[in-house]
Amino acid sequence: MAHLVYIDETGSVGKGANKQKLLTLVAVLVHEDQVQPLAEKFRQVARKHLGGVPEEFELHGNEIWNRTGPWSSLSYAELIAVYEDAISVLDDLDVGVSCASIHKERLHSRYGGDADENAYLLALQFLLEKIDSGYRGNKILIADEQKEHQLRAIKMVADLQDWGGGQVPGTKLKTVIDSIHFVSSHASPGVQLADLVAYALQRHWNSWDSHPDAKAAIGRITDVINQHMRTWREPWPAD
Template identity: 25%
Template sequence: MRSAEPGVHSAAFLMHILYLDDAGSPKNAAERHFVLAGVSVFERQTFYLETELDKLAATLDHPEPEKLEFHGNQILAGRGYWRKFPQSRRRTVLLDALACVRRLYGQWALFGVVVDKAAVSPEDPVEYAFEEIASRFDKTLRRMHLDGNSQRGLIVFDKSTMETRIQALTTEFRFSGHRNGKLHNLADVPFFVDSAASCLVQFADLVSYALWRRYEKDDSEFYDVIDGMFAAEGGVTHGLLVKRQD
């Protein structure tokens, strides 16, 4: 986990929440990659990221800035409210939104899995990505526990048709295990929320979209803002996996 506030005492931490969203369609043959990614923050620190995104929304002339949603694909494509802005301005908004994470306090980290769908075929890329990201989050919490900073974890997704499937997978991973072991540090099955009500889920959308643009479209401008922010320890990045075709 990264720490943006060295003075925070680790013993105060109780729960880390991993907010996730996906990018790319697992069944669209025209797309090569599927991405699952997001941000893990200590439960009391969500306020800071929400505040930064609210400040950015207030600069965009929306009549109700607190209701403005940040979704990477919609912003870059100029859909809905974003149609009024030129592309250069929309790209700047995306960059500024991603940069908001730099002003988080406490312990936090990004997590992401990029799957070349051909590399895992015939396995479901959604299941592969979730297994990897859940395992990496769980192991990060375990490393914190071994360092004397015991934490529990919770995963929050945007509402989606994957809800029943993801919850079933989590139960299986916790009790029967997966290829990397069992999940030991999650407090419950994932929760699914409306992204309109959660700036953190919207930020997860931006992270997944930045990764998708880098690997699907060879556009690294957005990813460059968050490069180096994925969970790491001892110089080894554990929070980002790119599964390429051999």
């Protein structure tokens, strides 16, 4: 039985990126027979907390936590409940989690800035190598849209499958059975789940929350995530 491997990133671009030391790629591994149940569980989250499923609905960690988009009318306690209900699918569907991080400052220092634009591809290579060796069965890769990196990522995955060629010397992928497919997060509950995991980890690692209720909530959420983190790689380059 194959896993669908949904991938999203956090910490590279956008508002506040300079305050995030790590570029992290997160993968959630969903058994092929759990893909439709995942979509239905996310619709149930919308029905429970919004009274229905809005048009163009999708779950974004940043929107939920910061009370924007469809969540703007909810209280902070209700938003925490939304996030915890959504992340509970990791338990409900026995979803695996993996991640790989690049320390952006150390990467810049080691290579004098020449490798900065390769941070995403480096994280992707390390993530795929961990997944390939850490999980049994075939895998299909589905990632959030990355206009800047898509063509290079597709080529790198092909090289890793063919002879183990990555951004740095790597290992040949044996269980990734197709190219990497890039999709809009709106069309993929699996990518949305990866986003929720990535956003929660980033908040926790950066200690962004000072309110006791928020700190406790992000602690509970990341505890659930860590229970499903079956492969791990320390941030690269090492200090």
